Amino acid sequence: MTGTTLTATPARTVLEEQIKARQLTYEEFVEFAMDFAREHNEPGTLSVRHLLRLVAGVRKDGTPLGPVRPANARLLERIFGMPIAELLSPPRRPDTHSAAHPLRVAIAVVLRGSEVLIVRRRGDDGSAGWQFPAGMVKPGAAPETIAVRETLSETDVHCVVRGGLGTRLHPATRVLCDYVLCDYVAGVAKNIDAFENADVMWVDKSRLVGLIPADRIYRPVLKALDL
Numbered sequence: 001m002t003g004t005t006l007t008a009t010p011a012r013t014v015l016e017e018q019i020k021a022r023q024l025t026y027e028e029f030v031e032f033a034m035d036f037a038r039e040h041n042e043p044g045t046l047s048v049r050h051l052l053r054l055v056a057g058v059r060k061d062g063t064p065l066g067p068v069r070p071a072n073a074r075l076l077e078r079i080f081g082m083p084i085a086e087l088l089s090p091p092r093r094p095d096t097h098s099a100a101h102p103l104r105v106a107i108a109v110v111l112r113g114s115e116v117l118i119v120r121r122r123g124d125d126g127s128a129g130w131q132f133p134a135g136m137v138k139p140g141a142a143p144e145t146i147a148v149r150e151t152l153s154e155t156d157v158h159c160v161v162r163g164g165l166g167t168r169l170h171p172a173t174r175v176l177c178d179y180v181l182c183d184y185v186a187g188v189a190k191n192i193d194a195f196e197n198a199d200v201m202w203v204d205k206s207r208l209v210g211l212i213p214a215d216r217i218y219r220p221v222l223k224a225l226d227l
Helices: 014-021 026-039 048-056 070-080 143-155 205-211 219-224
Strands: 104-112 115-122 128-131 134-136 158-169 176-186 197-204
Touching: 014 048, 014 070, 026 048, 026 070, 104 143, 104 158, 115 143, 115 205, 134 143, 143 158, 143 176, 143 197, 158 219, 176 219, 197 205
Parallel strands: 104 176
Antiparallel strands: 104 115, 104 134, 115 128, 115 197, 158 176
16 A cells, blocks of 8 residues: 655654654665664564554554554654654645645444444554554555555445545544545455454444544444444
């Protein structure tokens, strides 16, 4: 979904800004970080996929990353000489009128009869929480296309779009979220993206708020599910 080399688009986090300043690709920085860890006896580890998540500043569905594993946080702090909270924060923009494309995610609410499809997203601190399938929307891409594609790539479930449920600025992350209502077509739900997700399952709509608190679910989604 995301290339592994840096682009000319504005940095989303201070971490990404710092890597850009060093003129390194993501792969090159990971190699540098692992060499640094060995040379300085640091137990932290870093992969390209993990780095892509960190430089985005949020998870694929726009929710906060959560705490970074202490060993990994210490490794990045030693490399850049600044706290992990600062590294994962948005960079200061000298030009407040920048035309940078806002971070946007498409969230798929997939129905199969009385059931809805959810994924158990992994946190960087080892925790996991249930959410709807979601993916980043690049400039020029349609949220409906991303919702269908990410559902397939995460769960192996084919679905079709029934309609949009609305768009909101996420209250916690300030990421623009497009909610897309979809109908199941085919496929057996399974965890295809084991790096991002710990589990995938169909759950009866009546049990959904027992897994995802109602106050975290966009109100039009609750209405569409008759909750």
